[in-house]
């Protein structure tokens with residue numbers, strides 16, 4: 794188990810190591826950021842955005858919440874999205890879910906979890922919308938398919954926000970991707986759900 798003191802020690806070593814290899818790394822980054830990706834992922838400690846795609850600071854603009862949900866009334870998320878699209882002008886938005894997601898599991902286990910059930914309600918809706926397909930699956934297969942379907946729904950939710958709709962109308966090159974990460978393999982798969990215009994929404 795790490796302690797807060799450990800984290801300061803680790804941070805100092807990390808920063809010193811980078812400065813040794815690239816003396817201007819932090820001073821350049823301090824001037825500003827130009828990430829080309831907005832990353833939307835789960836808060837799960839096992840899916841740290843930069844680490845799983847092996848990217849240093851400055852490359853990803855990140856929003857994480859439980860079960861990587863895009864909720865149209867979530868001002869926190871919408872602020873991140875607006876800044877990423879309109880100010881940073883990212884070309885790619887990635888929704889990266891993961892198999893074995895605890896949020897997806899909790900949404901399907903029919904137990905009460907308190908306040909968080911309001912948040913997880915979105916996943917329950919995905920489950921209901923896809924009941925026919927999910928009926929033939931059970932156990933981990935059912936959860937993992939629901940993890941994929943949940944990513945697909947969030948890609949749709951992002952693509953239909955006025956922020957993305959306006960960007961497309963203005964001819965901005967903006968692609969929304971749906972990916973999923975395997976905790977067991979440490980690898981990401983493309984669910985091939987990419988939307989780049991309203992034509993892709995079907």
Ligand SMILES: [Zn+2]
Nearest residue numbers: 835837894895
């Ligand atoms: Zn998760």
